[in-house]
Amino acid sequence: MINWITGNWFLSLLIVNYIVAISAAFFLIKSNQNPRKTVSSLLFLVALPFLGLGIYYFFGLEYRKSKIFKRKDLNANELIQNWNKRLHISEDDLDKYEETFLVDRLKMVKLLRHNQTAPLTLRNNLKVLFNGRNKFDELFKDIKNATNHIHLEYFIICDDHIGLEVINLLIEAANRGVEVRIIYDSVGSDISRKTKRKMTDAGIEYQSFMPVLFSKFTRKANYRNHRKIFIIDGSIGYIGGVNISDDYVNEPINYNDTYWRDTHLRIEGHAVKSLQAQWLLNWYFVKNQKDDYEVPKAYFPEIDIAENKAVQIAASGPDTDWANIMEALFIAINTAEECVYITTPYFIPNEAILTSLKSAARSGVEIHIMVPKKGDSWAARYASRSYFEELLESGIHVHWYCRGMLHAKTMVVDQLFATIGTSNMDYRSFDINFEINALIYDDDIAIELNEQFQKDLEYCEEVLPDLWFKRDKMNKFKESFCRLWAPLL
Known part of the structure; x- marks a missing residue:
């Protein structure tokens, strides 16, 4: 037997591979995941020996969701929810806004309240910040004025030029007695030992x-902290894509x-309390407290702060019972009456979002989607692009x-509702x-974002149906092949 194995080592490894693959496939089917994701994972397990197991381990395995995130202490969760309840508006108070600025967006407000006790806050001043320089100019002033604490949570923190500017200002704040606490994602961030x-x-x-381990080789590993939150003294917060x-x-x-080209939001007001609550949950988690x-x-x-802008903070992740952000976007699209404007670096929608967009468009809603022509990911x-044809149709x-x-x-929906945050329009x-996203129920912010959308159109090329339908077969094949990966990207 040993002689046969050593003489047929590759065949032996192949047999072991498929024994493990069959076990993984059984576990995958039993876990009742999204059918498209399950089929994609099964395809790679069968069609790609060895490599398929690696893909499954990094992209398809759900053990972390079922085990690791149970460490998020229930006491901490209950404590944060109690803080959120203090900000709640009663059902009677909510109803009085139905005929004013909230209109049918009340469905969204009540959905998030039910899903995660996410309060609607009415006393906020908002400033939209287009591109990184504008964000950092505002942020630097707020860091210099901090007196009690600074809390931040980022997918990417690098100690390059701008990163060191931020870190040096944080060090100055800490030296004058300000509490500074940082959560950074180990896959996205790159901070030297010296820093x-x-x-x-x-x-x-x-x-x-x-x-x-080896974070540079796991850029797409599952369950990453993709949030970008900056909180100063519990009263000023930043959220967005930068x-x-x-x-x-x-x-x-x-x-x-x-x-x-990016968009960020500066919040001053009660919505910062919701950002703080979400930051605290992850701080307790990473501290294993x-x-x-x-x-x-x-x-x-x-x-x-006087009543000004209505904001609700929607957070989602593998530790939440519901896909809060996706469901909020789904309702916003389904209740649109005039127009929807979307900007996103990655457009790989699930069936719910795709169907809501197509249904809204065919019912007379004007929908515009802006994506980068090249982007930073070939797949x-x-x-x-594999979704363009049915969108255009x-x-x-x-x-x-x-x-x-x-x-x-x-x-932006109907120039009444807008969202700015960290969530892309994709499975991941x-x-x-x-x-984490800020949901904004305010026509001024919606109009400002629409005006920026029109400015960005000056640098855009519209995908025309007649030309798109005639694209070459090789591009169609690339699109179809990459779409198989869609639930894993």
Whole structure:
């Protein structure tokens, strides 16, 4: 037997591979995941010996969701929900807005309240920040004025030019007595040991979110913290698409030859309390804290701001019972009456979002979708293009952004509702990664985002149906092949 194995080592390895693959397939089918994701994973297990197991391990395996995230302490969850309940508006108070600025968006408000006790907050001042430079200019001023605490949570933090500017300002804040705590994703971030020592010496606490070995080789590993949250003194918050990296600042000193178009939001007001609550949940998780929690009152200060902008914070991830952001977008699209404007770097929608878009368009709603022409992922680019034909057939306008990398994640509906956040229009954002969006029920913000959409169109090329339907067969094959990966990308 041993002689046969050594003489037929490749065949032996192949047999072992398929024994493991069959076991994995049984587990996969039994887990009742999304059917398309299950079929995709089974296809790679069968068609790609050895490589298929690797793909399944990094993209299809769900053990972390069922085991690791149970470590998110229920006491912490209950504590944060109690803080959120203090911000709640009663059902009677909600009803009075039905005839004013919320209109039928009340469905969305009530959905998120039911799903995750996410309060609607009415006392907020908002400022939309287009591109990285505008974000960092505002952020630097707020860091310098911080007096109590600074909390941040980012997918990408790099100690490059802009990253060191941020970190040095955080060190200065810590040296003057401000509490600074950082959550960074171990796959997306790149912080040197030297920089970490400088932060430690200044008294800054930092934690890596679900650390992995060889992070440079696991850029698409599952269950990453894709959020970008910055909180100053519990009253000022930032949320959106701009990470802390030179890629996002289009300036000569750190320009990487690709123009990055992005959108961020500065919030001053009660919605920051919801950002703080979500940050705390992940802080307790990465600290693996098991004791009872006493949250400092300074984390949730009294904020005296007149009623101005209505905002609701939607957070989702593999630890939530519901796909909160996806469901909110689904309702927003389904209740649209006039128009929907979407900007996203990755458009790989699930069946629910795709059907809602096509149905809305065929019912007379004008829908425009803007995506980068090249993007930063070959597979995602072609997978995205595989949806264009059915979008165009439904009357949806698709625009290629040609100036550089479009990284903004926004949607505007009927110039009444808008969302700015970290979630892309893809499977990964809806089902796998930790994401967070601000849902804004305000016509001024919606109009401002629509005006920016019109400006961005100047750098776009519209995908015309007649030409698109005639594209060559090789491109069609690439699209179809990459679409097989769609639930895994």
